[in-house]
Amino acid sequence: MPAVLEIEGLRKTYKSRRRGTRNALDGFDMRVEAGQVHGFLGPNGSGKTTTLRTLLGLIRPDGGRMSILGHQVPEALPVVAGQVGAIVESPQFFPHFTARDTLSLLASAGDVPANRVDEVLELVGLRDRAGERVKTYSLGMKQRLAVASALLKNPKLLILDEPANGLDPGGIREMRTLTRNLAESGMTVVLSSHILGEIQLICDSVTIISLGRRVAFGPVDEVLAQHSSGAVRVRLEAVSDLPAAADALTRSGIRVTGQDDHLMLAGVDKPAAVTRILAEQGLYVSELSPVTVDLESVFLELTATAPVPGQHRQVDQSLKVGGPEQSGATGGGWGA
Amino acid sequence: MSLYRTELRRLTKRRFTRYMTLLGLLVLVAVVLGTFFTNQKLDADAVAGAERQADRQYQEQVRWSEQERAACEAAKAAGTPNDGRYPDDCSMITAPPREAIEASWFLPSTFNFRETFPETLIPFAAILALVGFVIGASFVGAEWSSGGMMNLLLWRPKRLTVLLTKLAALLTGMLAVTLPAAVAWFAGFWLVATFRGTTEKVTSGVWQSVTLTGLRAVVLVLVVTTVGFALASLGRHTAMALGGVVAVAVVGQFGLGILLEMANVRFPQVWLLPTYVLAWMQKKVTLQDWESCNATVFGECKPETFDITWQQSSVLLVVGVAAVLGAALWAMRRRDIS
Structure with a gap:
């Protein structure tokens, strides 16, 4: 075009x-x-x-x-x-x-x-x-x-x-x-x-x-x-099976964060792999949903302007590409 | 051409332009009416009345001198010490001759077109120049400060063309007001002279002279308008032009005038702008140095003089306009618009 x-x-x-x-x-x-x-x-x-x-x-x-x-x-x-x-x-x-x-x-x-x-x-x-x-x-x-x-x-x-x-x-x-x-x-x-x-x-x-x-x-x-982390939320039929599921997934190289009634998985390329691993262990999935990101979270991540509790961000404090990860108030951007 | 027409429309649509023009024209009308009502035509009755008043004045002088002479002689006879009030010879106290008291002193004010009209063109030019200055400054200053100029440049990205077109529209507008106003001014004072004075000895030479003075007045109005416009554009705000004028008037003229007086400069007026404006209008201003004394063959003391001509003023006007307008154009071309 x-x-x-x-x-x-x-x-x-x-x-x-x-x-x-x-x-x-x-x-x-x-x-x-x-x-x-x-x-x-x-x-x-x-x-x-x-x-x-x-x-x-x-x-x-x-x-x-x-x-x-x-x-x-x-x-x-x-x-x-x-x-x-x-x-x-x-x-x-x-x-x-x-x-x-x-x-x-x-x-x-x-x-x-x-x-x-x-x-x-x-x-x-x-x-x-x-x-x-x-x-x-x-x-x-x-x-x-x-x-x-x-x-x-x-x-x-x-x-x-x-x-x-x-x-x-x-x-x-x-x-x-x-x-x-x-x-x-x-x-x-x-x-x-x-x-x-x-x-x-x-x-x-x-x-x-x-x-x-x-x-x-x-x-x-x-x-x-591009900025989706490949996060997936998993629920099982029985909440008591969550520790066993977490163990099996971790052994397969998937990063797992346990929550009260579900697991959060990171770095999942193919969600189908999760169902296969858990099924092999006799664990049955009731919900498997990729966690989507919105433009706001991508924006905040890319520009490093997400609010941090207890900190007051100045207008020039945002991400500089090709420079230090986080730029201070002395960075560019003045006069925009 | 569409931009020029648009700017003319914008100029005439602005309330400030309308009100200031109306105010200026009303002041001009007030001047003409004021002159009309404070002058009278001199007829035989007025001349006879003045003669009678001169006679009365003469009689009073005679009566007063006789009283004083009598008082002087009485004081002399009584041997009262002369404290300088009376001369030694009381016969010296006499009334002035009758012809020393002129009837013309008692004539009412009358408007002589040939003698007085050229002077009226100075306030005419001053009032319209003031109107032109503030309208010019506001026309472009308000555009800058309201963001209108930026909007226009998004449509017409040629900056110098936009600024010069605005100036052309402004000068056209001022010319459209000044020329008819000048014609009305001439006509108004001709009527004043006709009904409240005299139009005698107004030869073609006189007409030529006052017409040229009128044209110089028009040029002065346009020059001052351009300066107001350029200053406001340079500062991107109407206040820049008005502030600039106050600064020049207070610091550059009053302050400089006081400083030059203190420094005993021979012709301090040479450094003051109003002198050149006056020279432009009157064709010549002759400055005098009263501190000097050049004795003439008759023994009188004549001050040294220094002439400033309208040609010298024209050079100053051209250089001034070129400098201020040039700076405005340069700034328009080079400076970012944010």
Whole structure:
């Protein structure tokens, strides 16, 4: 499948006399294929927004290569800008204009037909409030307006940074449906979000960034599978048989953790092997279920940002790929 | 072209633009009306009235001098010590001649178009320049601080084109206000002169001169507007321009003025911006050094002078605009937008 967005070795360094040199992006790579909904994940300060701003020409990179729709950017941005709709970080609009005026001015600047304004207002649910000034809007309504502004161009690539921020549950569901519909219509969507359950539901593939570097990427299923520990939960008909079962499995090289009414097995390649070993011992399985991982646990594991009781994690404390396992507050990521 | 039209729309849609323009125009109207109501046409009655007042003044002077002379002679006869109140010779106390009291002193104020109108173009330029400065600063400053500029750059990634198009739209808007306002200003004061003064001796040469002064006023408005726009863009906030002006006014002008006075610099006004603005409008400002004394062949003492011409002012304006706008463009091109 052709790549709509490609980033290779992207670097952005901030230099400060007081704080020294910090690598907001440290050789970051990313690839998004056409027609996908791609999740872009990372802890606060990991470089997500810096990546998007750099991609859109708002920040000058210090190295690396980027292309959108086959054109090198930022050089070719004037050529591709008409095919890229984007909202970056929190929605920002001139507060004294109405939503309709705001969109109408953008449409006029971008040579978009005026009737497209009403279409996108309808699409994001702001039709009846379009005549009100933006400063009267709630965060969720501003977010809808931001999405509307990104959709105005009917882009081939839609970049949404935290689109669900401030939305009510109904709004989040609507945004999910909208995103899916857009992808089905052929639009490629890059979605940055911290609502990992949403990402897992909507996205075909993900890229996870930590301290300016890619720590995981690929289709969601594959990323989950790669980080699944092969854990299996086993229950037997008789709880009294658990010690004998644990003994037999341990002898077969499987790591076993005993629980009150079941066993947790780790490093199991083929669950069928477990039933065979236990059956040979006359022990009969009542439940054998692989323990699945979700995107949140994979994210926390990959970025090393899982909360630890009694500790207060700082924003720059996350995993650095290719460096020490755990980076301290002096690591990169500042300025993202 | 669509961006230019859009920016013109954005400019005119902004309430701040509308209110500031309206406020500036109202002040201009107030000036014209104030001039109208504080001036009168000089007819025969007014001249006769002034003559009568001059006569009355003369009679008072005569009466007063006679009283004083009598008091002087009485004091002299009584042998009262002369404490310097009266001269030794009391006959020296006389009234001034009648012709020394001019009837023109008692004439009501009248608006002479030829003499007074060119001066009115200075407040005209100052008021509209102030309006242009704050509108220019707010137009781009609010865009930066509200995130509108970032949004626009996502649509139009050519940064310099965007900034210069915004400036072009702003200057077009200011020109669209200033030119009709200038025409109305000319017409307003022509009416004031017609009904409350005189339009005598307004030759084609006079018209040419005031038209050129009017054009310089328009240029000044556009220059100040550009500076406000560029300063706000440089600081990415409206307050940057307003703060810059306060800093220049307080530190650069008042402070510098006091320092130059203390240092006994011969022509301190040479270092102050308003001198050049005045020279631009009046074509020439002649500074005088009252500390010096150059005796003339007639024995009088004339101060040394220093001329600042509108050509020198134009160089300063061009260099100033180029520096500030150049810095804004450089920052727009080079700085990250975050």
